[in-house]
Structures are given as C-alpha cells and as structure tokens.
Amino acid sequence: MLHLIEAAVLGLVEALTEFLPVSSTGHLILAAELLHFEGPPGKVFEVVIQMGAILAVVVIYWRRFWDVLRGLGRDPGANHFVMAILLAFLPAAVIGAVAHSYIKAFLFTPMVVAIALILGGIAILVIGRNRPVPTGTQVGRFSPKLALGIGLVQCIAMIPGVSRSGATILGALLMGVTRKTAAEFSFFLAIPTLSGAAVYDLYKNRATLSADGMELIAVGFIAAFLGSLWVIRWFVGFVSRHGFAPFAWYRIIVGSILMVALLV
DSSP states (O other): OHHHHHHHHHHHHHHHHHTTTTOHHHHHHHHHHHHTOOOSSTTHHHHHHHHHHHHHHHHHTHHHHHHHHHHTTTOHHHHHHHHHHHHHHHHHHHHHHHHHHHHHHHTOSHHHHHHHHHHHHHHHHHHHHHOOOOOOOOGGGOOHHHHHHHHHHHGGGGSTTSOHHHHHHHHHHHTTOOHHHHHHHHHHHHHHHHHHHHHHHHHHTGGGOOSTTHHHHHHHHHHHHHHHHHHHHHHHHHHHHHOSHHHHHHHHHHHHHHHHHHHO
C-alpha cells in the first residue's frame, strides 16, 4: 500500500509540474529521492506517467485536434498548425538522439537541478519584464522561422531543472507570442516531444522491461492523467491574468533551499 501511495504522489508531481515552468524532471528526481521510491526496472514508470499527462492534453484539446485532422491538406490554418508543431519538435528530436546518453549520465543530479531552477527563475523574471510587445499570433499562423526558433530554445530543457514548458514558453514570449498562446503551444508541443522521448527511453531500456510493478504503473498513470486535467485548465487562466512571475519566485526559492541543503 505504501508503494502505491508513493506512485500516486509521483504521478501527481508529474501532473503538477509537467506543464508549469518549474521542471517536472527536476521535481520527480527530488521527489523520488525523498520517498526512496524504487519503481519497475528501466524507465517504464517515468515514461508511462508522462503519457498520462500527454493523454490529458489530447482530452482537453480534442476538438481542436479533430478540426486540424479534418482540415489537413485543405485548410491553411490546419496545415500551419501541424507544420509549427513538427518544426518545433525537430531540434529536440535531433539533439536529443545525439546527446541523450551524455545528459542522462552527467547532468541528472540534485545540484544541477538546483542551479537550473534558480537560473531559470531569474530568466523568467528578466524576460517577463523585457519581452517584446506580443503580436497576438495564433499557432495556426506561426511562421516556419518562429516555430523552429521556439523548438531550438526548447532544447535547453534537456538539462534537468530547466523545464520543457518553461523553455518553450520563454522562447515564444521572446519572439512576440502572447502568454496564452505560448502556454497552449507548450501543451501541444509536449505531445510529440514527450512521446518521442518515451519511445526512445523504452527502446534504450528494452532489455530490462517487464510486467513487474503494473499496479504501481497504473496508479501513477491515473494520478498523472487526472491531475493534468486540472492543471492545464487552471494554468491557462492563471497566466493570462497574472503572468509567470509567481513561478519564477517559486523556482528561485526551491532551488536556493535545495542548494543550501546539498552544501550543508
């Protein structure tokens, strides 16, 4: 029962942090360390709970995705939508395939997470105060240059503690996208990015995969899915009204506490 509770907690941590600019990877590393959680062999637990978060995006935005599928090839807006997602995903796919092993081996440490949390928080504050005037561009009207630029910035999030959604959002803000559209684009881009990472992780760990711990996996998946349904809806409304500064201060405070704990 204790292990099931721990799996549910980690699923909720994934849900609460995957789409907020606070780093889900960093929080999962810290939460697993604090709980002394030992999941199934390989990366299957982490991969599956991420897929729970992705499913939440599909459920919430299913009507938009359906409209895009129906208009693909005929509707310029639908074609641009798909083009923007694919171009923004491309840099992460290429760089991730090349640098994946190095990043996993050398950068997945609590100290790296602490430093990245602090620097990322400072970056959010600076960019929030100095970003260009938004143009109001919708995802269906993103230019190839804009989509590719956001995708390149997203690659910084391969460093644990940076935050995939945070990097995507900040990149979009720097290029004149509105806060609401930047947040939504980070959700849409999560689908190919996290799915690609999941497939790659499962392939790399295929020798250790088994049916062990299916209860843990199921509980983590359900917790991540249900939690993400709430977080996604709440986040869009929150940033439209208040911006990203509260998340910046949260990152700086948590990162500072973690750094002090590691150094003492």
